[in-house]
Amino acid sequence: MTKKNFSLTIEDIIGAVSNYITDKKELDNIRSAYDYALEKHFGQKRLTGEDYIEHPLNVAYTLTEVNADYQTLCAALLHDVMEDCDVDGEEIKNLFGEDIYVLVDGVTKINQLNFSGDTEAIIANHRKILVGLSKDVRVIIIKLADRLHNMRTLWVLPEEKQKVKAKETLDILTPIAHRLGIFKIKSELEDLSLRYYKPDVYFSIVERLNQTKVERDKMVADMVSKVSSLLDSQNIKYEIKGRSKSIYSIYKKLDKGKKFSDIYDLLALRVLVNSVSDCYQSLGLIHSIYHPLPKRFKDYIAMPKTNMYQSLHTTVIGLEGYFFEIQIRTHEMDKIAEKGIAAHWSYKEHGSKVSASMQNTMEQKLQFFRSIIELRDDEESDKQFVDSVKEEVFNHTIYVFTPGGDVIELPNGATPIDFAYRIHSDVGDKMVGALVNGNIVPIDYKLQSNDVVKINTNNNSLGPSREWLNIVYTTQAKNKIRAFFNKIDKDDYLKKGEEIIAKELRKRKVGVNDFYLDENIDKILNELKLPNLDELHIALGNNKIAIGQVMNIVYNDTATKQEIMLEKAKNNVVKPKINKNDIVVLGIDDIKVNIASCCMPIPGDKIVGYITRGYGINIHRCNCPNVFEFNERLIDVHWNNSIINKYSASILVSADNDTDILLNIITNANNTEVKIQSINSLNAKEYFMYEIKLLVADTEKLENFMNEIRTIPHIIKVERSMK
Numbered sequence: 198m199t200k201k202n203f204s205l206t207i208e209d210i211i212g213a214v215s216n217y218i219t220d221k222k223e224l225d226n227i228r229s230a231y232d233y234a235l236e237k238h239f240g241q242k243r244l245t246g247e248d249y250i251e252h253p254l255n256v257a258y259t260l261t262e263v264n265a266d267y268q269t270l271c272a273a274l275l276h277d278v279m280e281d282c283d284v285d286g287e288e289i290k291n292l293f294g295e296d297i298y299v300l301v302d303g304v305t306k307i308n309q310l311n312f313s314g315d316t317e318a319i320i321a322n323h324r325k326i327l328v329g330l331s332k333d334v335r336v337i338i339i340k341l342a343d344r345l346h347n348m349r350t351l352w353v354l355p356e357e358k359q360k361v362k363a364k365e366t367l368d369i370l371t372p373i374a375h376r377l378g379i380f381k382i383k384s385e386l387e388d389l390s391l392r393y394y395k396p397d398v399y400f401s402i403v404e405r406l407n408q409t410k411v412e413r414d415k416m417v418a419d420m421v422s423k424v425s426s427l428l429d430s431q432n433i434k435y436e437i438k439g440r441s442k443s444i445y446s447i448y449k450k451l452d453k454g455k456k457f458s459d460i461y462d463l464l465a466l467r468v469l470v471n472s473v474s475d476c477y478q479s480l481g482l483i484h485s486i487y488h489p490l491p492k493r494f495k496d497y498i499a500m501p502k503t504n505m506y507q508s509l510h511t512t513v514i515g516l517e518g519y520f521f522e523i524q525i526r527t528h529e530m531d532k533i534a535e536k537g538i539a540a541h542w543s544y545k546e547h548g549s550k551v552s553a554s555m556q557n558t559m560e561q562k563l564q565f566f567r568s569i570i571e572l573r574d575d576e577e578s579d580k581q582f583v584d585s586v587k588e589e590v591f592n593h594t595i596y597v598f599t600p601g602g603d604v605i606e607l608p609n610g611a612t613p614i615d616f617a618y619r620i621h622s623d624v625g626d627k628m629v630g631a632l633v634n635g636n637i638v639p640i641d642y643k644l645q646s647n648d649v650v651k652i653n654t655n656n657n658s659l660g661p662s663r664e665w666l667n668i669v670y671t672t673q674a675k676n677k678i679r680a681f682f683n684k685i686d687k688d689d690y691l692k693k694g695e696e697i698i699a700k701e702l703r704k705r706k707v708g709v710n711d712f713y714l715d716e717n718i719d720k721i722l723n724e725l726k727l728p729n730l731d732e733l734h735i736a737l738g739n740n741k742i743a744i745g746q747v748m749n750i751v752y753n754d755t756a757t758k759q760e761i762m763l764e765k766a767k768n769n770v771v772k773p774k775i776n777k778n779d780i781v782v783l784g785i786d787d788i789k790v791n792i793a794s795c796c797m798p799i800p801g802d803k804i805v806g807y808i809t810r811g812y813g814i815n816i817h818r819c820n821c822p823n824v825f826e827f828n829e830r831l832i833d834v835h836w837n838n839s840i841i842n843k844y845s846a847s848i849l850v851s852a853d854n855d856t857d858i859l860l861n862i863i864t865n866a867n868n869t870e871v872k873i874q875s876i877n878s879l880n881a882k883e884y885f886m887y888e889i890k891l892l893v894a895d896t897e898k899l900e901n902f903m904n905e906i907r908t909i910p911h912i913i914k915v916e917r918s919m920k
Contacts, residue, residue, distance in 0.1 A: 204247070205254040207231045213261035214270060223267035227257075230271035230293065237282040244353040252346060253277060259342040263379055269335045272300035276339055279305045296333075303336035304343065341374050341382050348389040363394035387445035395448075402444050402451070414439075416464055420515050424466065424523075427482050435479070436469040436528075464515070465522040469531050473498060474874040476525045480509050481863050481873075483523060487513035488726060489860075490520070496859045498526070499876045499887060506530075514726075595646040610670045611644050614661075617652045618674040625674065626661055626681055627654040641668045660685075666853075667883065679854055687735055694734030701744045717751050724750045739910045741861070779840045780816060782806060783833040789813030790834075792844065795920045796821035799844040801896030806834040821919060843892040845874065846899055847918045851884040854911035858885065865905045866891075870898050884913055 210231070211224060218224060234253050241249035257273040265273070271293060278284040279301060290298040344366060351359050367390045374383035392399045417439045428435050470476055476498060493512035501507045508526040515521035597605050597616065605619055613631035617624045630653040631638055644650065661678050669675055702712055718730055725742060727733050736742040779800070780790050789812070796818040798804045803819040808830045816834060817824045824831065852858050859876060866873045872892040879886040893899045903915045 204251060205258055207254070210254065210257050210261065210270070213258060214267075216261075217264050218267055220267075226267055226293070227270050227274070230274040230297075233292065234274045234278055237278045237284060241281065243350070245350050249277075249281075255346040255349075256339065256342045259345055259382070260338065262381065263338070265335070265338065268294075268297050268300065269339060271297050272304065272335070273339050273342065275301050276304040276343060277308075280308060299333055300336055300339065303333060304339050307336065307340050308343075337373060338379070341370060341379065341386070344370055345382055345386055345389075348386060348393075351389065351393050359393040363390040363392075366390045367394065384443045384445070388443055391445045391448055398448055398451075399444060402447055406444075406447075413464060416516060416519055417466070420464070420466060420521055423486075423516065424468065424483060427486060428468075428479060431478065431482060433475050433479060434471050435475075438467045438469070439465070464519055466524070467531070468523065468525045469528050470525065472527060473876075474872075476509055476527060477863055477873045477876065479525050480511065481866065483513060483525075484511070484860075484864070487515055487521070489513050493522075494860050496876075498530075499859055499878045500855070595644060595648075597644050597646070597648045597650050600649060600651050605650075607644060608670060612641055612668055612670060613638065613644065613650060613652065614640055614665055614669045615671045615674045616644065616650050618669075618677050619671070620652070622677050622680075624652055624654060625677055627656060627658045628661070629653050629655045629658055640665070686739075690735045690738030691731055692734075693738035694736065695738075697737045697744050698734070698747070701748060705748070712751065721747055721750050740908050741910075779837050779842060780804070780806075781835050781837055782814060783835075785814075785832075791815050793817045793821065793823070795823050797844075797846050797919075799846050799893060799895060799899065800836045800840050801899075802836075804834055804836065806832040808832055818919075840895075843872070843894050845890060846893050847888060847890050848899075848903060849879075849914075849916050849918045850887045850889060850906060850912065851914040852886075852909075852911045853884055853913055855885045858909065858911065859887070861909045862887075862889065862906055865902065865909070869902045869905060870894060871902045888918060 207228060210227065214227065215224070231254075235250050238249040238253075243249055243252060253274045253276060256276065257270050260269055260273050275289065275293070275297070279286060279289065286298060286302055289301055347362070348366060351362060354362065366386055371383055371386050371390070374386060388399075421437050421439065425435070425437060468479055470479055490512045493510070495510040498507045498509055507530040508524050510522070510524055512520055512522045595607050595609050595611065597607060599605065599620070605616060607615055607619065613633070614625065614628065617628045617631070628640075631640060631642070632651040632653065633642060633644070633648050635649075660681055663678075663682065665678055666675055669678065698712070699709065702709055718733075721727075721733060722729070725733070725736070725747075727736065733742070733747070737744060737747070782788060782790065790806070791809075791813055792798060793807075793815045798816055798818045804816050805819050805824055806814040806816055807824060809815055814832065814834070850858075850862070862876075863873065870893070874890040874892060876890075877888045879888055891899070891902070893902070899917075903917075906912060906915050
């Protein structure tokens with residue numbers, strides 16, 4: 198049986214809230230709300246036997262942990278008086294104001310709803326109703342804190358009611374909590390819900406975690422030591438944390454059929470560094486030693502989530518063959534993520550086919566750019582906060598219907614193609630047209646709320662058109678279309694890979710039969726962690742593996758790929774530095790020189806100097822458009838013959854697919870004398886585009902690196918940038 202919470206007092210609330218609210222009037226309002234609630238709840242008891250006021254005090258205290266504003270805290274203290282004490286709404290409005298009344302009234306209405314239901318469609322609709330009724334997002338936050346305290350004291354209810362309440366919490370509230378980014382509340386709600394909904398499963402996981410704790414702690418400590426040594430060797434300043442997984446997240450993976458020993462992120466590290474360039478360098482170093490798992494790399498730095506979350510995610514085969522999930526981010530990124538703006542669990546919500554569709558749409562609906570956590574951070578008024586959330590939630594989502602009457606939520610701007618892929622991949626792949634409200638519409642038609650959409654399919658269809666990628670709105674649809682064409686491309690890559698090997702064998706004058714010996718193939722597949730020969734040919738055909746790497750494995754070159762990458766990574770540690778001796782200014786011996794940020798010249802570029810007023814000479818590339826108007830102030834300059842420093846350059850990379858693109862670019866950087874300083878994702882309508890800032894010795898090294906990138910599949914164009 199769970200122990201009840203320690204008793205709280207109003208002084209505990211004031212003490213906690215005083216850390217971020219200093220306005221005496223606001224603090225007095227909180228005390229007044231408490232005094233009023235204490236009076237109205239006087240004599241009432243909870244089923245636990247404690248005074249009823251303990252409940253609103255616990256709800257308010259939870260909200261102080263997310264820096265809730267004083268109005269939210271007042272409403273938390275008052276949230277049950279209208280329902281349980283027969284208090285008239287006008288009295289709340291007169292005593293505490295319109296804003297606090299709206300919050301209390303909103304929570305009261307939600308608490309009167311019956312959210313029971315078993316089908317995923319009904320459950321998803323309940324979530325929609327809950328959010329739709331909450332005109333002020335803070336109502337939902339209060340409801341989450343209210344439910345959390347009730348779950349902490351759920352032991353007092355009969356077992357059957359415990360299960361009903363736990364299931365409702367998992368179905369309705371935790372999906373909303375995770376989109377708000379309040380990880381602390383969400384995680385505890387999930388664990389408590391599992392504890393009562395499936396107690397045998399819950400305690401089984403707890404027991405197994407306790408049994409393996411010593412071993413897991415040792416493996417994490419050893420891995421921390423290895424990664425620390427690796428980063429120390431490059432003089433990267435860092436902090437490494439071990440990360441524990443919630444019991445519920447482990448249960449979800451076991452429920453999908455995974456073995457306890459195969460859950461990747463039971464062993465998990467988080468690496469915190471000082472800069473974005475350190476993030477990418479750290480990733481390259483770790484990958485040079487520990488083999489990354491395919492499709493487990495995510496770059497949320499170059500392409501942040503819509504809720505501002507940024508981090509690099511990778512899963513590697515670590516010590517003794519154990520999987521380690523590693524996150525790499527700056528300290529500032531970690532601060533944002535820990536405060537809850539990031540939706541850490543979004544990629545984990547899956548279930549039945551209907552469930553996946555409905556839950557994915559719910560996730561898009563609750564893309565809150567600001568949550569209750571941010572109320573004090575940006576110093577914006579409460580009204581601005583509420584208005585901004587309402588704008589994001591209620592204006593950016595549409596509700597359309599299948600011919601059978603099922604509700605499908607989509608982002609505003611979605612097309613019939615997005616609708617088709619939301620229903621099922623097969624429907625999207627075989628789509629040949631669409632009817633909206635009984636009328637034929639073009640496939641790029643922008644759906645509106647209340648539209649009834651029927652997708653026409655043809656089993657003989659050859660599949661989607663690549664042009665659809667320029668039409669569809671949702672990431673889900675784009676990914677499914679790309680997956681269709683990736684499957685088709687596989688055969689082409691296989692044939693190309695076979696030709697690459699044949700060509701290399703002719704070049705080396707090695708017989709085909711001599712190369713394709715069982716012992717050679719087994720050695721290659723084992724070293725590269727590939728399942729079969731076809732996958733080797735495909736990896737060669739799409740340039741994920743170089744033919745030289747394969748030949749090195751067969752013919753026993755002494756240096757492994759990892760050792761080569763590590764050595765090159767070590768050589769990359771060069772800080773950007775401008776040395777005036779690197780540039781010769783004709784007729785002037787001692788003058789300050791500056792590298793122009795607009796064109797970023799590097800050794801090998803033809804350059805010209807511009808005489809500034811009091812800031813020395815700015816060095817531009819001769820073809821920089823910004824120097825054409827400076828004719829009277831230009832001066833001859835050139836690079837010195839002996840230069841040891843590296844200089845900053847910027848390139849633009851365009852691609853028609855984002856799968857593993859950044860990972861391949863980072864790998865190529867580790868294979869050349871180039872260091873990546875930063876990668877930024879740019880807005881482009883037709884392509885995926887990235888601006889990559891580098892440290893490089895000269896134009897020859899830069900061109901070599903750009904040529905390497907051009908060989909990566911799906912790269913369309915690589916060019917130097919000039920502003």
